[in-house]
Amino acid sequence: MEIIKDFFVNAFSSRIRVISVVMGIFAAVLISRLFYLQIINGSEYQDNYNLKLEKTETIPATRGNIYDRNGNLLAYNELVYAVTIQDNGSYSSKKEKSQSLNSEIAQIITKLESNGDDIDNNFPIFIDSSGSFQFMYSGSALQxxxxxxxxxxxxxxxxxxxxxxxxxxxATADEIINYLQGERVYNISDEFDKKLRYEIMVVRYNMGQNSYQKYISTVIASDVSENSVAFIEENVNELTGVAIEQKSLRRYANSEYFAHIIGYTGQISTDEYKTRSAKDDSVEATDIVGKSGIEKYMDDYLSGTKGSETLFVDSVGNTIAEGEYKAAVSGNDVYLSIDMELQKATYTLLEQEIAGILYSKIANIKQYHASEHASSSDVVVPIYDVYNSLISNGIIDTTAFEDENASDTEKAVLAAYKVKEKEVIATLKSQLNVNNEVVYNELPDEYQAYSTYIVTKLKSLGIFDSSAIDTSSEVQENWTSESMAVNKYLLYAIEQNWIDITKYESEAKYADTEELYNDLIDYTLEFLAKDKSFQNLIYKYLLLDDGISGTQLCIILYDQGILKEDAETYAMLTSGRISSYEFMLSKIKNLELTPGQLALDPCSGSTVILDAKTGEVLAMVTYPGYDNNRLANSVDSDYYAYLTNSAANPLYNYATQQRTAPGSTFKIVSSTAGLAENVITTSTEIVDLGQYTKVSNKPKCWIYPSNHGSINVSEAIRDSCNYFFYEVGWRLSGGDGAYDDVTGIEKITKYASLYGLDETTGVEIEENSPHIATEYPVMAAIGQSDNNFTTVGLARYATAIASRGNVYNLTLLDSVRDSEGNVVESYSPSLRNQIDVLNAGQWDAIHYGMKMVTESLSSFNNFSVPVAGKTGTAQQVKSRPNHALFIGFAPYDNPEIAIATRIAYGYTSHNAAAVSKDIMSYYFGVSSTEDLLNGEANAVSNSGNEFTD
Incomplete structure (x- = not known):
């Protein structure tokens, strides 16, 4: 005991020894604890650690299909392989992350493109054909x-x-691109070329949109080739977060015919996400939703219900266990009221008619100059306008002229352009010199066009603030009257602060107006050198000056693969054995070049066909159409740019959005009003004196200086007698001694409203509101004044006439059905109102007058089905052809269908009537399908023998 006691006394008598003992005890405790945790219970704790990382994956629902009334498939889904990436790498710094991600994405994109695949790109900035960055959208979407x-x-x-x-x-497109590609955001190296830098940025931006949601994959490219799938799978261990996944893409059959009705899908926008997620927590930033048309309107039915799967993953994202699973529920199928075959035939017939009108109006001249007394029907299309449209409307790709593999003809055209461009810029620089005194109207036409373009462009860029202009100032009046030099106008605009100098000055360092002006001109000329529209304007005058030829452009159509290879015709062009004029006419006649492509008057039209007994919409055609496959899923930016820049405006729904004066088709409203208000009867005769002198503008009947003599209401409808309906408008307004504009307009409005012309029709896609005239009842009675209606509105009007008063609220839908085919929801037109102000005899008089209309038209000669109709011609501007309209129904005695057709700038109503007859011929089987749908422009008469109302 003493020995032990001495040991402890000696041990604790030294501080060092005490510390050593204590540390030894602590070490023993720690080692024993580590042994317990890592060796005895290590496996259990490791499992618990892994299971703490839980993620829930969304299982997208299959979108429902869209069918026509007969069960023909119009919109469906296709499973494809997609390359995806997740932001799940580990990096020591933001810089390292950018370098690693950018390098990896660049490697993937380069490989994909070598295999012919493209990245998914919905980014709102694209690279245009001149290599410049441009916004895809404007307005609120851009903001x-x-x-x-x-x-x-x-x-x-x-x-x-x-x-x-x-x-x-x-912020400009360039500023946003530079910001995103710069060190502050994605830090994309300059070692990559411009296109690859842009594409890396697009992928990084898309990843950033998903960054707040863990384990959400970002799609790099969809519908990739087998070679791309193989590359990713072979290198998956070296590519962080990259995988191949199956993805459902939306596809559209017969897209050109149905695009305006069906619309398309796309990734949910920020605003849509915020709105939807506030009500539904299952909404994700990667959701695909309907963006327009029926796809948008019926999105709740079509989208289905998502499923989910809970997964347990380790610290690097590998799945180690599965949890709860909830299957997705497919979306419902939507059936339209539209008949697919009728829709396609109507579209084709409308295109053939428009092509025929254009073909008949092309003249072998450089420019058309209207004489002082020329009418809209005299307008012709110079062949040089046709040549120019090949460039101005984007049919020929002028940027391809600079490719290494460009043809000799392309290189020659480019060389001529370069010389012309240098000349134009030098001349403009001289004309815009601060001391130049040449006023606008003394400039050659070419340089007037350039000057106008410059001022207009400065306004569209926001540099020239249109809202700030003092329209009453002498300078502005001189500019408007073309009696002022462009440079003096711009100098004055700077002095008056109409021009925002901060838009072209990095800093406001000049106080002198002249210096600010010179900087503006330098900025403008530098901008014009890269501006595609200005380049197209130079090409126009290069053509007119014969610096390049129509033949060269026709050859390039083959060089660029726009026209199918044809060695014989190509040789004829190059040898001069066929003129470019003859060549272009032949291609337009055979619809190898369509009116929609050329975008010359006429190039657009619309037809709506309703079931006259039920009000069902059987066809609703807009020409030209577009391929909605190229806007769904991932937007084809080049195609979207073409659509938005095309003068034919293919994205515009002419059937539901275009409003024009109804012309004489409105005379049925006036007939109804006159009969119902007892200012005329079915037997009342009014003498046509040719010119109506009871109102100050003294309008003429279309037949003036001749006249229709004494006629009743049926004959007035037949002859489309303006004088008769002027008098009806006069009498509705109180007549002799009691005439009142307000009274007349109120009565016309009352009866136009009875026909549903005061509101939209109810179709489930975007539709412009109609406008009944608000002034000049005498002119309103013949369809003029400020009457404006859509084609679908006129079709409902025609149906009301055919059914003797049934006005329907329209629908494009037939039913919604689940995946088993059970009807979930049914749709049909509802009766809006019944026109009960006319008796049977009065309806008979109106119908008979319309029957006589078609009997007087040569296009209906020998037509076996009796038809009632009314033509209409509406002038918009004297420098362009009139709009052509026709409404009608058939058969006359027992109407089955009602139709409304409008050809914008279609010259005469008889052209609209002729194609309507062809459509009815197809519907009733009067002519063979092969004869009607022959793929050629219709023969159109320019004889002028038939009246123009």
Whole structure:
């Protein structure tokens, strides 16, 4: 005991020894604890650690299909392979992350493109054909995008960013690109070329949109080739977060015919996400939703219900266990009221008619100059306008002229252009010199066009503030009257602060107006050198000056593969054995070049066909159409740019959005009003004196200086007698001694409203509101004044006439059915109102007058189905052809269908009547399909023997 006692006394008598003992005890405890945790219970703790990482994956629902009334498939889904990436790598710094991700994405994109695949690109900035960055959208959509880029919750939060030196609310496409590609955001190296830098940025931006949701994959490219799938799978261990996944893409059959009705799908926008997610927590930033048309309107039915799967993953994202699973529920199928075959035939017949009109009006001249007394029907299309449209409307790709593999003809055209461009820029620089005194109207036509373009472009860029202009100032009046020099006008605009110098000056360092002006001109000329529209304007005058030829452009159509290879015709062109004039006429006649492509008057039209007994919409055609496959899923930016820049405006729904005066088709309203108000009877005769002198403008009947003599209402409808309906308008307004504009307009409005012409029809896609005349009842009675109606509105009107008063609320839908075919929801037109102001005899008189209309038209000669109709011609501007309209129904005794057709700038109503007859011929099987749908422009008469109402 003493020995032990001495040991402890000696041990604790030294501080070092005490510390050593204590440390030894602690070490023993720690080692024993580590042994317990890692060796005895290590496996259990490792499992618990792994299971703490839980993620829930969404299982997307299959979108429902869209069918026509007969079960023909119009919209469906296709499973494809997609390359995806997740942001799940580990990096020591933001710089390292950017370098690693950018390098990896660049490698993937390069490989994909070598295999013929493209990245998915819905980014709102694209590279145009001249290599410049351009916004895809404008207005509120553009501002929302700017807010997203700069991390602002609301567009109202956009401000001048001093750190970046950018006015966020007006940030240009280049400023946004430079910001995103720069060190502050994605830090994309300059070692990549411009296109690859842009594509890397697109992928990074898409990844950023999903960054707040863990384990959400970002699609790099959809519908990739087998070679691309193999590359990813072979290198999956070296590519961080990259995988091959199956993805459902939306596809559209017969897209050109149905695009305006069906619309298309796309990734949910920021605003859509905020709105939807506030009500539904299953909404994700990667959701695909309907963006337009029936796809948008019926999105809740079509989209289905998502499923989910809970997974347990380890620290690097590998799945180690599966949890709860909830299957997705497919969307419902939507059936339209439209008949697919009738829709396609109507579209084709309309295109053939428009092509025939254009073909008949092309003249072998350089320019058309209207004489003082020329009418709209005298307008012709110079062949040089046709040549020019090949460039101006984007049929020929002028940027391809600079490719290494460009043809000799392309190189020759480019060389001529370069010489012309240099000359134009030098001349403009001289004309815009601050001391130049040449006023606008003394400039050659070519340089007037350039000057107008410059001022217009400065306004569209926001540099020239149109709202700030004092329209009453002497300078502005001189400019408007073309009696002022362009440079003097721009100088004055700077002095008056109509021009925002901050838009072209990096800093306001000059106080002198002349210096500011010179900088503006330098900026403008530099901008014009890259501006595609200005380049097209130079090409126009290069053509007119014979610097390049129509033959060269025709040859390039083959060189660029726009026309199918034809060695014989190509040789004839190059040898001069066929003229470019003859060549172009032949291609238009055979519809190898369509009116929609050329975008010359006429190039658009619309037809709507309703079931006259039920009001069902059987066809609703807009020409030209477009391929909605190229806008769904991932937007083809080049194609979208073509659609938005085309003068034919293919994205515009002419059937539901275009409003024009109805012309004489409105005379049925006036007939109804006159009969119902007892200012005329079915037997009342009015003597046509040729010119109506009871109102101050003294309008003429279309037949003046001749006249229609004494006629009743049926005959007035047949002859479309303006004088008769002037008098009806006069009498509705109180007549002799009591005439009152307001009274007349109120009565016309009353009866137009009974026909549903005061409101939209109810179709489930975008539709412009109609407008009944608000002044000049005498002119309104013949369809003029400020009457404006859509084609679908006129079709409902025609149906009401055919059914003797049934006005329907229209629908494009037939039913919604689940995946088993059970009807979930049924749709049919509802009766809006019944016109009960006319008796049977009065309806008979109106119908008989319309029957006589078609009997007087040569296009209906020997037509076996009796038809009732009314033509209409509406003038918009004297320098362009009139709009052509026709409404009608058939058969006359027992109407089955009603129709309305409008050909914008279609010259005469007889052209609209002729194609309507062809459509009815197809519907009733009067002529063979092969004869009607022959793929050629219709023969159109320019004899002028038939009246123009």
């Amino acid at each position: 929302r995008f700017r807010a997203d880029v700069f991390g602002k919750t609301s567009v109202d939060d956009l401000e001048y960013n001093e750190k970046l030196g950018i006015d966020e609310a007006n």
